[in-house]
Amino acid sequence: MRAIMLHESGDPDVLTLTEVDDPSAGPGEVVVDIAASAVNRADLLQRQGHYPPPPGASDILGLECSGTIAELGEGVTGWEVGDQVCALLTSGGYAEKVAVPVGQLLPVPGEVELVAAAALPEVACTVWSNLVMTARLAEDETLLVHGGAGGIGTHAIQVGKALGATVAVTVGSDERAERCRRLGADLAINYREQDFVEVVKAEYGGADVILDNMGARYLERNVDTLTDGGRLVVIGMQGGRKAELDLGKMLRKRASVTATALRSRSLEQKAAIVEDVRERLWPLVEQGVVQPVIGEAFPLARASDAHRALEEGGVFGKVLLTVR
Numbered sequence: 001m002r003a004i005m006l007h008e009s010g011d012p013d014v015l016t017l018t019e020v021d022d023p024s025a026g027p028g029e030v031v032v033d034i035a036a037s038a039v040n041r042a043d044l045l046q047r048q049g050h051y052p053p054p055p056g057a058s059d060i061l062g063l064e065c066s067g068t069i070a071e072l073g074e075g076v077t078g079w080e081v082g083d084q085v086c087a088l089l090t091s092g093g094y095a096e097k098v099a100v101p102v103g104q105l106l107p108v109p110g111e112v113e114l115v116a117a118a119a120l121p122e123v124a125c126t127v128w129s130n131l132v133m134t135a136r137l138a139e140d141e142t143l144l145v146h147g148g149a150g151g152i153g154t155h156a157i158q159v160g161k162a163l164g165a166t167v168a169v170t171v172g173s174d175e176r177a178e179r180c181r182r183l184g185a186d187l188a189i190n191y192r193e194q195d196f197v198e199v200v201k202a203e204y205g206g207a208d209v210i211l212d213n214m215g216a217r218y219l220e221r222n223v224d225t226l227t228d229g230g231r232l233v234v235i236g237m238q239g240g241r242k243a244e245l246d247l248g249k250m251l252r253k254r255a256s257v258t259a260t261a262l263r264s265r266s267l268e269q270k271a272a273i274v275e276d277v278r279e280r281l282w283p284l285v286e287q288g289v290v291q292p293v294i295g296e297a298f299p300l301a302r303a304s305d306a307h308r309a310l311e312e313g314g315v316f317g318k319v320l321l322t323v324r
């Protein structure tokens with residue numbers, strides 16, 4: 001099969017198609033004929049040599065895919081050859097085929113097209129596990145999502161609204177603010193022009209839950225924005241990894257800070273997240289309440305252009321890689 005395997009780290013041009021052996025389905029796995037994959041920020045870091053895959057994972061990039069089951073491994077039940085699926089991967093999505101543990105498979109939901117379904121697994125599992133399973137976002141609470149126009153942000157807006165929360169986002173331009181409002185955000189703050197702490201406090205008295213992609217640069221201001229009992233969940237370090245935390249403020253507010261990563265979790269933990277997503281989020285996707293948001297799509301052979309697009313910024317939603 002053809003795949004994008006990382007032979008050396010560097011700029012996007014290191015991403016070229018090569019011929020590699022087809023994967024086979026181990027016990028508890030299926031092989032998926034991939035229709036599409038998607039580009040994640042972690043892929044950019046991995047390409048640059050800053051984010052090696054976990055031990056045992058292949059050197060083929062790609063954390064999610066959609067496609068059709070082509071082969072069942074030993075002991076697999078509940079799935080058939082020919083089923084249309086999408087999947088959370090530890091690696092291997094930038095290819096024509098991938099072997100996937102069954103616990104990381106999801107059916108392609110209702111009205112969603114097979115190719116578009118590749119935009120869902122990573123954002124769905126990340127947003128659901130953090131907002132619902134970790135932060136316990138409740139109806140009538142206020143959620144602040146940083147980077148509202150990105151892949152994660154566009155999904156988090158829809159999930160937050162579906163759960164009955166008030167959703168505020170930060171974005172880099174007024175045009176992106178308008179698009180986030182059209183997607184359901186109640187408030188969109190241009191981080192280049194406004195101070196999100198002031199705006200969120202003035203509008204809502206603070207945020208009960210914050211989903212943060214910036215890490216160190218926003219830590220202090222995020223804590224200032226939290227309400228009493230507020231929960232800050234850090235999932236990205238686009239603004240650095242080390243900062244000072246004022247425990248006095250945390251203590252007075254009875255606030256919590258959690259930092260999580262999806263990729264490094266065990267098979268069992270990933271399967272538990274996928275199961276909860278299937279049970280509780282997938283019905284919302286089936287009903288069209290939560291939809292994939294796709295900003296751009298490139299054929300697999302143009303993975304380097306897809307990386308450049310995400311790196312340069314300005315894409316609204318996900319960047320897809322189409323395989324067939």
Ligand SMILES: NC(=O)c1ccc[n+]([C@@H]2O[C@H](COP(=O)([O-])OP(=O)(O)OC[C@H]3O[C@@H](n4cnc5c(N)ncnc54)[C@H](OP(=O)(O)O)[C@@H]3O)[C@@H](O)[C@H]2O)c1
Nearest residue numbers: 041126147149150151152153171172213235236260261262
């Ligand atoms: N921990 C996990 O398990 C996990 C899983 C998936 C993703 N992530 C992380 O989540 C983050 C978002 O991922 P993604 O797929 O949505 O990436 P993406 O589509 O590239 O979006 C990145 C976002 O960052 C925003 N941004 C840049 N500078 C900002 C600033 N100063 N303040 C607020 N926002 C700013 C951008 O906003 P504008 O374009 O509007 O400027 C853009 O919306 C990344 O850091 C990624 O690594 C973590």
